[in-house]
Amino acid sequence: MTTSPVPHPVQPSFDDLGRHLATTAFVVVDLETTGAGPDATITEVGAVRVQSGEVVGEFQTLVNPCTHIPPLIQVLTGITDAMVADAPRLDQVVPPFLEFARDAVLVAHNAGFDVGFLKRACAAQGLAWPGFPVVDTVGLARGVLMRDEVPNVKLATLARHFRSPEAPNHRALTDARATVHVLHGLLERIGNLGVHTLEDLLEFTRGVSPERRAKRTMASDVPAAPGVYRFVADLPDRDGVTRRQVLYVGKSVNLRNRVRSYFTAAEKRPRMEEMVRISTGVETTVCRTPLEAEVLELRLIAAHAPRYNRRSKFPERQQWLKLTDEAFPRLSIVRQVADDGATYFGPFSRREAAEQTMLAVYEAFPIRQCTARLSERRPSGSCALGELGKCLSPCDGTTGRAAYADVVEAVRTCLTVDVRGVLSGPRARLAALIAQERFEEAQRLTARLESFVRASTRARRIEALAACPELVAARRSDEGWEIHVVRHARLAAAALARPGEVPQAVARDAVRAAEHVPAPLPGQPAGTVEEAERIAAWLESPGVRIMEVQGDWAWPLHGSIRIEDLPRHALASVAP
Secondary structure (H helix, E strand, O other): OEEOOOOOOOOOOHHHOOOEOOOOEEEEEEEEEOOOOOOOOEEEEEEEEEEOOEEEEEEEEEOEOOOOOOHHHHHHHOOOHHHHOOOOEHHHHHHHHHHHOOOOEEEEOOHHHHHHHHHHHHHHOOOOOOOOOEEEHHHHHHHHOOOOOOOOOOHHHHHHHOOOOOOOOOOHHHHHHHHHHHHHHHHHHHHOOOOOEHHHHHHHHHOOOHHHHHHHHHHOOOOOOOEEEEEEEEEEOOOOOEEEEEEEEEEEOOHHHHHHHOOOOOOOOHHHHHHHHHOOEEEEEEOOOHHHHHHHHHHHHHHHOOOOOOOOOOOOOOEEEEEOOOOOOOEEEEOOOOOOOOEEEEEEOOHHHHHHHHHHHHHHOOOOOOOOOOOOOOOOOOOHHHHOOOOOOHHHOOOOHHHHHHHHHHHHHHHHOEOHHHHHOOHHHHHHHHHOOOHHHHHHHHHHHHHHHHHHHHHHHHHHHHOOOEEEEEEEEOOEEEEEEEEOOEEEEEEEEOOOOOHHHHHHHHHHHOOOOOOOOOOOOOOOHHHHHHHHHHHOOOOOEEEEEEOOOOOOOEOOOOHHHHHHHHHOOOOO
């Protein structure tokens, strides 16, 4: 086995789509086998790694198939049983080949044959197939060359056409070297057609609709910078008047590469095919930091409700659990928070989660579940929950206002500062269910507690940030220091202190230029809930430094717990 060392390029992120062919590493591979059937195996592997038009490594080895090579194959390839007797087995060859091809694009002539054998070899050894991008020079040649240029797309024919110094001879390395020359010849031809990236190349082999391909010019003026992009179209509104409409909003750290990907094989979502087909242009907004781009994306989606965006279109569709302010308070699910003296817990993005959380509270505290307004002066009949001991029955006068208020205060404490009461309340019932092996019921009860814990964590995170009139934070990046000014959980300003600039001075300028944000209702963010969560996630990320804070950015000590700690709190005594 012979192999040459090759560099390991850095894997690009999804947002950096658009690998230029000039810098893309290709591994051209060819196999010799004992046949083409399902029982056939590999007898020789040959591969050439090329980058920027230069050969940077070669891989070649015979393989002991541990079986007899058919006479016809011996005559065709010249590989005999004696030649492979001392060769390494396939399980000794595949791992070093995968390492040789790491981070590269696989190229083969009739790639389905070669890649099929390699995938089967990986499966037999319990190895995961790395998922290489694959280019088939057969399909590429059919899309580039005319019939009057070459009579067929056989490797020998193409090698002669592109004047390869290596003539194919059914030996793996020689055929791989010939395929390299064919690949370079084909790439030179398609370069004249505007194909300069790997995604453009895959277009020819996977098929992209002509309408979608023709609109790639919309990305020609898009800057290669972080920000937000919008696909737009001039469409008639309900009144029949043609207006500019936003179809889709997205963000990227490299707008040009991301937008270009919509016109290539990199984009596989069917609805995006339709969106690109009806779009008439692309608008972009350059942002200074990734967080600013995230927030701007959310705001634009909320403002325009683009038909092809599925998430974040209706930020107002949040729900809260309300502990009412009345003689005998109860829990209620509401869509808005009001300054009415009641206690609100949430938000919840789904009503089901709010309902599960409410059931968790009912499991721990016997507060009423009826919706009627009650009065101490006019008691009514008791309900079934009262008879079962799951309600204090204030309706029939069993429990007075003062005693009921004590329980309500305990509920309020759990919703605002200490979750342990809700978690430990159903401990006895949960233990009994487990002891009786009623695991499905125990799981439903546990799911309610998990819903409560997640809601509490979300509520504390948002409340803590919303309580701060101003918070200035910074984080170092490759471009410099990302600086953000946050006011009541709303991004008021973003700045970037580049190398050579003083971050503190940049931060002071950002504060002076920041948006004025009026104080919202207590516990509520000045922006949307999702914006507050994005900001909180950034603030909690590694490397963030707080430069200035007004107010207290803090959680109650027992305001929430980790989901992993839930069994300990639900099944054991809670320490005082």
